[in-house]
Amino acid sequence: MADTLPPLSLYIHTPWCVRKCPYCDFNSHEPGTHGFTPRDLPEAAYLAALLQDLDSDLGLAAGREIQTIFIGGGTPSLLSPMFYERLLKEIASRLPFAQGIEITMEANPGTTEQARFTGYRQAGINRLSLGIQSFQPDQLQALGRIHSGDEAVTALAQARQAGFSNINIDLMHGLPGQTPQLALDDIDQALALAPEHLSWYQLTLEPNTAFHSHPPSLPEEEALWDIQDSGHQLLEQAGFKRYEISAYATQGQQSRHNLNYWQFGDYLGIGAGAHGKLSHIDQAGVWRIERRWKTRQPEAYLKRMDDLRGFIAGKQPIQADELPLEFAMNALRLTEGVALSTWRDNTGQPVDRLLARLQSADKKGLLMQMPEKLRASPQGLLFLNELLALINED
């Protein structure tokens, strides 16, 4: 195993949205059903809970710098700039921020205005991720979005005006009734806004969503391949390099926070339902990795403030024999893959054993033939589960 701890990030979850989108299985809730309105969320209570939650994790992070922070949701842009100003100040008083720290916030274009963006920027947030999904009215309606394409364009202009120079756009494809041409139009409109980063997700029908129980009519397999291929080409021609299955960035603008996940870094997770992964070396000098997750329902999470059980809903060590799969599930998402030495450092497993297992993957064309590197081929990125199954074979 490596002899130094991996980089440390912090994930902060905000669990509320104006309206639940029918495709979404994230831990996001309409506040109206719980007695709050979207513009009247329990900010003070949530702030106090987040800090108490962080305090209970500090033992595992003591003395370590935070490299990146990601405020995700839900819809973080439902909470005020003042909330984030206080939150970030309090966090900085507990854990040192690395020089040049990346602090990202997700924003929904249906919840923003100029003054909010200016306030978020002043609070120290320096990267914005705008959930646009599509620019076409029919698609936005089918996806249950609360904003129009024009509002998304305005939101991005306002964010620039507020001083954000690092912006991601979330787009989805393979949408109900979408033709390859419509998918390319969406990419064209996103490119016209000149974001630094673009996340391009294929719509999946997740269990426990409205789309799962009432599936919309999605494009046929052939159209989906066509969308994938032509969309990928369009993005690469425009200078967006794909560095992960769904992530494209201009030169040097990869999401450092997400890269830390994919490179198997450590992260604290605070907020309703947040997950964390933390490595430490125990008193006997043995390397340990623990996953922990927090109470999921926002109201139950808030109540945990006065509860001796605290915010943790569960924790589990990652066992040595689980490490290869855990590591590969993340690292193989990266188009560049990882060095074999990184594999050895993170899993504690000899490289020879891995190479023997991977011979059959090579035959199926799921891996790139590269000495010293573990890297999925374009085919392997498409069929990642098949590749992971080979790595995990006894």
Ligand SMILES: C[S@@+](CC[C@H](N)C(=O)[O-])C[C@H]1O[C@@H](n2cnc3c(N)ncnc32)[C@H](O)[C@@H]1O
């Ligand atoms: C947690 S959401 C955050 C963004 C923000 N809440 C919003 O929607 O505006 C992160 C992104 O995941 C993507 N996403 C969510 N559910 C998805 C699904 N079922 N299939 C594909 N992408 C999905 C969307 O692009 C979404 O913007």
Ligand code: SF4
């Ligand atoms: S706004 Fe974002 S987090 Fe909220 S339900 Fe929609 S996709 Fe999910």
